[in-house]
Amino acid sequence: MWAFRGKCVTGPKVKHQRDLRVKMVTSPKKTSQVVRFTEGVSAEELTQPGLKTNGSSTGVRMFHRLPKSQPIKIEFDDLTYTVAASRRRGQVTRERKTILDGVTGVFRPGQLTAIMGPSGAGKSTLLNILAGYRVRNVEGSIRVNGTARSLQTFRKIQAYIMQDDHLLPHLSVDEAMMAAANLKLGPGFTHHGRRQVIDDVLEALGLSSSRSTRCVRLSGGQKKRLSIALELLNNPPVMFFDEPTSGLDSNSCSSCVSLLKTLAEGGRTIICTIHQPSSRLFQQFDQLYILARGSCIYRGTRPNLVPALAAAGLHCPGFHNPADFVMEAASGEYGDWITTLVAASRNGKSTQWTAADGSPAARRSLQDTCHSTDETQPGGTDSISNGAAAAVAPSGAGSALAESASGEPSVAAAGEPGSSSLLLGEAETGAVVVSGASQRLDAGREPFTTSATTQFCVLLKRTCRSIIRDRMLTMSRLASHVLFGLMIGSLYLGIGNEAKSAYNNAAQLFFAVMFLLFGALMSTILTFPLEMSVMKKEYMNCWYSVKSYYLAKTVADLPFQIVFPLIYDVIVYFMTSQPMELDRFCMFCLMTILTALVAQSVGLVIGAFCDIQLAVFLGPITMIPIILFSGFFVNLSTVPVWLSWLSYLSYARYSFEGLMLAVYGFDREDMHCSVPFCHYRSPKKFLKELDMLESDYWTDVLALSVMTVLLRLVGYFVLRYKLKLER
Numbered sequence: 001m002w003a004f005r006g007k008c009v010t011g012p013k014v015k016h017q018r019d020l021r022v023k024m025v026t027s028p029k030k031t032s033q034v035v036r037f038t039e040g041v042s043a044e045e046l047t048q049p050g051l052k053t054n055g056s057s058t059g060v061r062m063f064h065r066l067p068k069s070q071p072i073k074i075e076f077d078d079l080t081y082t083v084a085a086s087r088r089r090g091q092v093t094r095e096r097k098t099i100l101d102g103v104t105g106v107f108r109p110g111q112l113t114a115i116m117g118p119s120g121a122g123k124s125t126l127l128n129i130l131a132g133y134r135v136r137n138v139e140g141s142i143r144v145n146g147t148a149r150s151l152q153t154f155r156k157i158q159a160y161i162m163q164d165d166h167l168l169p170h171l172s173v174d175e176a177m178m179a180a181a182n183l184k185l186g187p188g189f190t191h192h193g194r195r196q197v198i199d200d201v202l203e204a205l206g207l208s209s210s211r212s213t214r215c216v217r218l219s220g221g222q223k224k225r226l227s228i229a230l231e232l233l234n235n236p237p238v239m240f241f242d243e244p245t246s247g248l249d250s251n252s253c254s255s256c257v258s259l260l261k262t263l264a265e266g267g268r269t270i271i272c273t274i275h276q277p278s279s280r281l282f283q284q285f286d287q288l289y290i291l292a293r294g295s296c297i298y299r300g301t302r303p304n305l306v307p308a309l310a311a312a313g314l315h316c317p318g319f320h321n322p323a324d325f326v327m328e329a330a331s332g333e334y335g336d337w338i339t340t341l342v343a344a345s346r347n348g349k350s351t352q353w354t355a356a357d358g359s360p361a362a363r364r365s366l367q368d369t370c371h372s373t374d375e376t377q378p379g380g381t382d383s384i385s386n387g388a389a390a391a392v393a394p395s396g397a398g399s400a401l402a403e404s405a406s407g408e409p410s411v412a413a414a415g416e417p418g419s420s421s422l423l424l425g426e427a428e429t430g431a432v433v434v435s436g437a438s439q440r441l442d443a444g445r446e447p448f449t450t451s452a453t454t455q456f457c458v459l460l461k462r463t464c465r466s467i468i469r470d471r472m473l474t475m476s477r478l479a480s481h482v483l484f485g486l487m488i489g490s491l492y493l494g495i496g497n498e499a500k501s502a503y504n505n506a507a508q509l510f511f512a513v514m515f516l517l518f519g520a521l522m523s524t525i526l527t528f529p530l531e532m533s534v535m536k537k538e539y540m541n542c543w544y545s546v547k548s549y550y551l552a553k554t555v556a557d558l559p560f561q562i563v564f565p566l567i568y569d570v571i572v573y574f575m576t577s578q579p580m581e582l583d584r585f586c587m588f589c590l591m592t593i594l595t596a597l598v599a600q601s602v603g604l605v606i607g608a609f610c611d612i613q614l615a616v617f618l619g620p621i622t623m624i625p626i627i628l629f630s631g632f633f634v635n636l637s638t639v640p641v642w643l644s645w646l647s648y649l650s651y652a653r654y655s656f657e658g659l660m661l662a663v664y665g666f667d668r669e670d671m672h673c674s675v676p677f678c679h680y681r682s683p684k685k686f687l688k689e690l691d692m693l694e695s696d697y698w699t700d701v702l703a704l705s706v707m708t709v710l711l712r713l714v715g716y717f718v719l720r721y722k723l724k725l726e727r
């Protein structure tokens with residue numbers, strides 16, 4: 001059941017799935033669009049700009065203003081991927097487990113290709129390798145439009161939509177889209193131009209009415225469509241989808257696959273992994289690439305699947321969903337057919353069943369831009385071995401990609417604003433529509449569309465917005481500083497100048513250190529790993545650099561790490577009657593702020609290093625030795641020499657010492673004694689007792705500052721390393 005603007009199109013008009021096929025047709029010369037449907041849709045519906053499925057729009061519409069792109073054909077030969085085999089106890093083994101075993105295939109523009117196979121067959125692995133998400137331990141070759149794939153160039157023209165929708169929960173749809181547009185559309189786009197592109201994409205994907213809805217409140221289907229919308233902004237000609245229908249109900253699945261089909265019909269190369277599609281979904285796929293145990297058992301069109309299986313001796317019973325049947329066969333339910341089917345498809349090399357050759361538009365366009373599938377490119381193969389070659393693939397790939405559909409090597413500057421149409425749909429002339437703003441595909445080594453400064457500014461704004469919108473966390477942080485401040489202030493009320501309460505006052509200062517350390521550490525640890533998944537997706541899709549992200553992330557939280565300790569300081573300092581001297585108060589505040597900053601840096605390192613489960617354990621655990629060597633529990637002069645070096649690594653030591661010196665140092669006069677004898681009437685005596693008399697406040701400031709900077713650098717490199725490791 002399809003509907004337009006909420007109106008259902010059912011009954012005699014729509015008889016078959018094929019009737020529902022939408023063809024977007026436009027003339028490159030005309031600015032107005034003609035929307036042509038196959039049979040079954042009334043004339044007045046042709047004028048409707050949006051298309052809705054099951055009451056929710058999954059619209060199909062020409063996007064006038066997106067950057068232009070061009071068709072991309074991906075070929076891969078003898079792809080093999082191995083991982084280290086698990087070690088048996090007490091045994092060092094060099095054996096490797098083969099996940100993909102020399103598979104070959106071609107994915108063409110204008111086609112929706114499904115990579116199918118039972119669980120563990122290697123679908124996601126193949127997708128990741130083709131998308132460039134995985135490069136280590138990969139052997140074989142990948143060509144893009146007949147030329148060796150340059151990972152750098154390819155990353156700019158592909159989008160990878162992950163199985164889970166990694167979205168920032170507190171941003172609205174519109175805000176998420178605007179941030180993406182600011183990052184992905186070049187400087188040539190004005191604010192108005194970006195707005196128009198966003199409007200087009202949201203309208204087309206049926207998200208216009210959800211503009212102001214926060215991502216966290218979107219339905220599963222809407223989240224999926226938003227994930228696609230975000231990637232569509234720069235009109236990537238290649239889109240990879242990992243299990244796009246997972247977690248969706250049958251209607252949302254259908255809407256989602258229809259959308260993918262429409263994107264493919266516009267000339268894009270759409271590749272998705274899918275487990276076991278219903279027969280309704282299955283009908284939508286043009287090409288199938290079926291894997292079993294890391295080998296290809298079928299490569300060809302969907303209608304050819306049953307004949308191909310029959311030719312190999314495996315007969316699909318009538319009325320049986322071919323998708324189910326082939327999955328059952330691949331799982332071994334009818335005996336061991338895998339070897340036979342792999343041999344029949346020659347592990348993907350056979351082109352016997354790949355009759356269709358892309359949409360006519362894409363095909364014609366490719367004739368100008370590509371070499372034949374089976375042509376061997378002398379020296380043009382991106383031989384990937386242990387990832388090394390992928391990284392140094394010739395930049396010539398970029399120029400091949402950059403050629404226009406007419407074969408002319410003309411690609412306008414990145415982000416150049418254009419006025420009409422894009423790759424989605426076919427021109428009446430049959431050529432793929434490529435007019436309008438264009439994407440620069442060979443813009444040197446820099447893979448990002450926007451400058452580092454722009455990336456930083458956009459990310460800073462977005463991160464600040466996310467922090468403020470995360471009311472629960474932000475208010476909890478604020479409330480905890482106020483409440484603990486009042487609690488400590490009440491508990492140690494007016495003791496700051498009382499000689500008999502010197503130890504209590506030191507305990508109060510030590511508590512401030514603990515509270516600020518844990519507060520800043522845990523708030524970072526709890527949020528950073530969750531943001532990392534969003535960051536990873538966006539970084540892999542070339543939105544921005546790690547550097548820009550990390551800098552924005554660290555700077556965005558800075559005001560909070562300054563304001564919250566200040567609130568605590570004001571309450572505690574005055575309630576506990578510390579010396580009423582401005583410079584001492586400023587030194588006190590500086591020390592608490594540095595304490596929060598160093599703890600935040602530790603949180604960034606731990607958050608970048610491990611997932612949230614491990615991080616919430618590691619964070620507090622790593623604090624134990626830091627606290628132990630702070631000088632509060634043990635007089636540091638009594639620590640054995642072989643352990644004393646640890647105290648120099650303890651940032652709690654510098655914080656505690658700094659606070660003590662701010663309050664008792666700098667020749668403070670004797671304190672008030674309300675009893676006959678006070679041992680620590682002289683602040684110097686008290687500092688000497690704690691082995692702090694010779695210490696210097698500014699050395700503590702320097703130590704904490706250096707630690708903050710170093711830890712932030714460590715966090716940055718850990719983040720980079722983690723991203724590299726995952727590939």
Ligand SMILES: Nc1ncnc2c1ncn2[C@@H]1O[C@H](COP(=O)(O)OP(=O)(O)OP(=O)(O)O)[C@@H](O)[C@H]1O
Nearest residue numbers: 083084099117118119120121122123124125126275
């Ligand atoms: N880095 C790795 N180390 C060890 N094994 C791996 C690694 N990556 C993948 N595998 C294994 O390779 C096999 C294929 O994994 P992959 O995720 O590609 O399967 P899949 O077909 O997508 O399965 P599913 O549909 O269940 O997601 C699995 O058995 C998986 O455990």
